[in-house]
Amino acid sequence: MVEHLLPKQKVAGSNPVSRFRNFMKIDLHLHTTASDGILSPRSVVKYAKLTGHDIISITDHDTVNGIEEAISEGKKLNIRIIPGVEISAYKGKQEFHILGYFFDRQNKDLLLIFEKMKFFREKRIKRILKNLDYFFNLKVDFVEMKKNLRVKNYGRPHIALMLLRQGVVENVQQAFDLYLDDNGPCNVPKYPFSTNAAVNVIHKAGGVAILAHPGIYIANNIENLNYFLEIGIDGLEVFHPMHNKELTMKYIEFAREKDLIITGGSDYHGYLNEDFFSLNIALTEKEIYKLENMSKDLCSKEKI
């Protein structure tokens, strides 16, 4: 579980696989101010460098806007940045997050869907604020919220932070529990994009599609994962702060059995209680190699 905390070793050899360093510090799930994180893409890269990372991916919600800045900072600091994204999608009423890696950032279909989501998001947040006012007489001003929180992609956590500042709640979690949860009294559903469509749009852009933090939605019910196999998911985010050791081992077993790529990341936003930067992510460079190769396969399939 904590292999990356061990000293790095170089393994010599002519076989490309054996050239991989066994222990690298990798984090494939990080948020920035391009969506709802607290640090800019540049700062996330700096922080990753300070904490000894070799490879990271910026995976903002439904946007690729933070990637260029991260890549240019990564070049300066000699840390590899993998282009990533975390797409919000639905299977019926259940929300799932699909991570995409190594896709074409200029892909028109991908950019169009993110534009639609952005438009929808602003309308949704305004409706949630109206609900807070209507049902609970709690007033959060949208313009003031935008001004106070220098992020480009608003979400419920920002409303929760505003309520925290007003002293209405004691922490972010309480705001969710009382008002903002998926089934909470003030929530409004997100843009209705299906899990199937999310996997397809990532594949068509030449990327690899990974089911994010399955433990949050599926927990121990491994059977439910079969649906994601049917829609063509390429891998599982096995290492995630919300997965305990037992769940992590179950997902590793499942991924190996079904020949799925294993990924992991801290899901760092910078303000939530569970935010710990890159704890217990036991990924090796070999997994990155697999991800990249799968993406090349998908790209060549696209061209046929």
Ligand SMILES: [Zn+2]
């Ligand atoms: Zn997520």
Ligand SMILES: [Zn+2]
């Ligand atoms: Zn995330």
